[in-house]
Amino acid sequence: MGLLQDRERMLCTLMSNLKGMVYCCLLDADWTMVFVSDGCLSLTGYSPEDLLFNQIVSYEKLTFPDDRLWVRELIDNAAKSNQQFELEYRITHVNGETRWVHESGLPLFNENYELVALEGFIQDITTRKHSEQLARDAELRYRSIFENAIEGIYQTTPNGQYLDFNPALARIYGYGSLQDLKNSISDIQYQLYVDPNKRAEYVALLKTLGKVQSFEAQVYQKNGDIIWITENAREVRDQDGQLLFYEGTVEDISERKNYEQQIEYQATHDSLTGLPNRTILTDRLQQCMSFADCHDHKVAVAFLDLDHFKLINDSMGHHIGDGLLTVIAERLSKCVRESDSVVRLGGDEFVLLLTCLQKVEDITQRMLRILSAVAEPCIVDKLEFIVSCSIGISVYPGDGSDANTLLKHADLAMYKAKQSGRNTFQLYTLELNQALKKRIEIEYSLRHAIENEEFLLYFQPKINLATGKLCGAEALIRWQPKDGPLISPLSFIPVAEETGQIEALGRWVLGNACRAANQFSQLLGKPFSVAVNVSPRQFRHCDLVSTVEQVIKDTNVNPGCLELEITESCLVHDTPAFIKTLHDLKSLGLTLAIDDFGTGYSSMAYLKDFPVDRLKIDKAFVGNLENEPANVAILKAIIALGHSFGLKVVAEGVETAYQQAYLHGMGCDELQGYYFSKPLPLADFLLILKK
Ligand SMILES: Nc1nc2c(ncn2[C@@H]2O[C@@H]3COP(=O)(O)O[C@H]4[C@@H](O)[C@H](n5cnc6c(=O)[nH]c(N)nc65)O[C@@H]4COP(=O)(O)O[C@H]3[C@H]2O)c(=O)[nH]1
Structure with a gap:
């Protein structure tokens, strides 16, 4: 008995603590409750007494109106077939709120197997229902985003099969439908990616970082076109950390990429010729060097400069110059192999990178081919031009181990090729480097020497053979650096010629020679002539006539005491302008001499015109x-020729009595040479004059 009471009490406790209502009801129109547990209050808001026997409210009333019909139908059917039932529906709480409930119950029969009541349990599931609703709403919302996104969204297996993707992905990849894409791509790595290694890289990133961001790659569209995409993706794992799939987004960035490539192309290529420009030269050369290292090859860096291009450009106009450069660029590109490069540095300078060379000798043939390709006649604007080029070559690894050194050495060699008469090529050598270094040093210090007036004039006497007396002097420049030995003009005059510094130097010589002539004439009490060397560049580039005129004016020299020595090579340019310059100089009252006669072209014709x-x-x-x-x-022959034109003939470099006597015998007019005197400093020359 005690045990039974205990069980009843335990059941009562259990029922009153259940989160829900235990009930027993009749199957009438009100679902009249004959028993409800204490859970009634929290479930409905009514106390059990209010609901029992429909005291205040019936359960039928509490059932949400829209649900009443189907709830009854379902329970009736279950009861009739003696089955347990479970259902979820809504009730109205006493406070007016709608609550979701879960009911499970079963029919009760009397001993005559007549259906008499229902027994069961009703639980408030509003919170769960809300969560489910929220999840459904969210699913709907996200589905809509998934379906309508502009970005492609996908889930794939780690080994590259699609699990799910949205319409945008199919569209980006050029497929007509989701199904089309699903049927076509079964291996993303090899069917989609242009470079399958990219997919491997993507997978490796996901494995190490768990995600990829802004991962750019090229992929094939259905029709074979290639597009650029960017992907963001992550690994999705289950609660145990097992990898489920990859999930990511895809964006078509072809437009941006193409634009970037276009910008990059413009920045790295010459707009006139389409050749790569200097911005990528170092990189290219670096690549060639690394490749050469791996394959034990050599790389030739050929620095190519067109000869006298500036002249054509200036005289014929830039459009002709541009036309020529385009033709030459095409020819150079045709002369090289696919693995080689032709770069336009700017102006008329190109650099060729020749790869896969086994030995330096291979270069010769290729350079000869380039020289002759460039020298083929070029037709621009229906005009025919013939241009040549000078090429300097350095070879990796022998001539330098880095790009800058190789380029510098090729440039030096090119300079030497120009000096050697152009239309040729020159390989870089150590000696060349030293000679050119020296030359550059001279060029650099010459600039300061001009500013600091580190020059002197020496004077070498000229002897009149008829009288045996001094009849003039040649002024010869010397460079006396502040803390160094005297430098011969043979070392620095050619440099000054090339750099244009000769113009300032020439003015200095002229002024000082005229002042010396004044001094000598004053000392002797009669005109004394001083000869000055005039370099070819002085003739070509500056207004020599007005410079000389100005110097004569400034120094107040008797123009008859000034002789200008012009080297024979100058005279070869017997253009009307040149002849006019000679006449204009002559009209200033000075005398003119042709220097180094016999070494140039010795065209007799000019002797009568000049x-x-x-x-x-x-x-x-x-x-x-x-x-x-x-x-x-x-x-x-020379003496006879000079005399036949009424010219005085002077012999230079007389060093012996024999030479003096012989020249005398041949009728030479004047002599100059170490036999009489070496060139002397001003003070020493004045001493000779005084004797
Ligand atoms: N072996 C030998 N040599 C003799 C003898 N007599 C004279 N000489 C040298 O022969 C050169 C004659 O000058 P150049 O033919 O005009 O050749 C000159 C001239 O072309 C150039 N030069 C010198 N001074 C000037 C200058 O003020 N302006 C320009 N533009 N060139 C200059 O530099 C060249 C060399 O001048 P320097 O060294 O002074 O050399 C001078 C002179 O010292 C001799 O008996 N034997």
């Missing part, structure tokens, strides 16, 4: 008079 007074026979013909009988014939 208003010159003297021929100076080059010392090469005098020096070997004793041993070279041929020189005798030449000397005789």
Whole structure:
């Protein structure tokens, strides 16, 4: 008995603590409750007494009106077939709120198997229902985003099969439908990615970082077109950390990529010729060097500069210059192999990177081909031009281990090729480097020397053979650096010529020679002539006539005491302008001499057109008079030629009594040479004059 009471009490406790209502009801129209547990209050808001026997409210009333019909139908059917039932529906709480409930119950029969009541349990599931609703709403919302997103969204297996994707993905990849894409791509790595390694990279990133961001790659569209995409993706794992799939988004960035590529192309290529420009030269060369290292090859860096291009550009106009450059660029591109590069540095300078060379000798053939390709006639604007080029070559690894050194050495060699007469190529050598370094040093210090007036004039006497007396002097420049030995003009005049520094230097010489002539004339009490060397560049580039005129004015020299020595090579340009310059100079009252006669083209024609007074026979013909009988014939011919044009003939470089006597015998007018005196500093020369 005690045990039974205990069980009843335990059941009562259990029922009153249940979160829900235990009930027993009749199957009438009100679902009249004959028993409800204490849970009634929290479920409905009514106390059990209010609901029992429909005291205040019936359960039928509490059932949400829209649900009443189907709830009854379902329970009736279950009861009739003696089955347990479970259902979820709504009730109205006493406070007016609608609550979701879950009911499970079963029919009760009496001993005559007549259905008499229902027994069961009703639980408030509003919170769960809300969560489910929220989840459904969210699912709907996200589905809509998924379906309508502009970005492609996908889930794939780690080994590259699609699990799910949205319409945008199919659209981006050029497929007509989701199904189309699903049927077509079964291996993303090899069917989609242009470079399958990219997919491997993507998977590796996901494995190490768990995600990829802004991962850019090229993929094939259905029709074979290639597009650029960017992907963001992550790994999705289950609660145990097992990898389920990859999930990510795809954006078509072809437009941006194409634009970037276009910008990059413009930045790295020359707009005129379409060749790569200097911005990528170092990188390219670096790549070639690394490749050469791996394959034990050599790389040639050929620095190519067109000869006299500036002249064509300036005289014919830039459109002709541009046309020529385009033609040459095409020819150069055709002369090289696919693995080689042709870069336009700017202006008329190109650099060729020749790869896969086994030995330096291979370069010669290729350079000869380039020289002759460039020298083919070019037709631009229906005009025919013939241009040549000079090429300097350095070879990796022998001539430098980094890009800058190789380029610098190729440039130096090119400079040498220009010096060697152009239309040729020159390989870089160590000696060349040293010589050019020296030359650059001279060029650099010459600039300061001009500013600091580190120059001196030496004077070498000229002897009149008829009288045996001093008849003039040649002014010869010397460079006396502050803390160094005297430098010969042979070292720095050619540099000054090339760099244009000769113009300032020439003005300095002219001024000082005129002042010296004044000094000498004053000392002797009669005009004394000083000869000055005028370089070819002075003739070509500056207004020589007005410079000389100005110097004569400034120094107040007697123009008859100034002689200008022009080298024979200058005279070859017998253009009307050049002849006019000679006449204009002559009209200033000075005298003109042709220097180094016999070493140039010695065109006799110019002797009759040019208003010159003297021929100076080059010392090469005098020096070997004793041993070279041929020189005798030449000397005789030159002297006769000069005299036949009414010119005085001067022989330079007389070093022996024999030479002096011989030249005397041949009728030479004046002599100059170490036999009489070396060139002397001003003070020493004044001493000779005084004697
Ligand atoms: N072996 C030998 N040499 C003799 C003898 N007599 C004279 N000489 C040298 O022969 C050169 C003659 O000058 P150049 O032919 O005009 O050749 C000159 C000239 O072309 C150039 N030069 C010198 N001064 C000037 C200048 O003020 N302006 C320009 N533009 N060039 C200059 O530099 C060249 C060399 O000048 P320097 O060294 O002074 O050399 C001078 C002179 O010292 C001799 O008996 N034997």
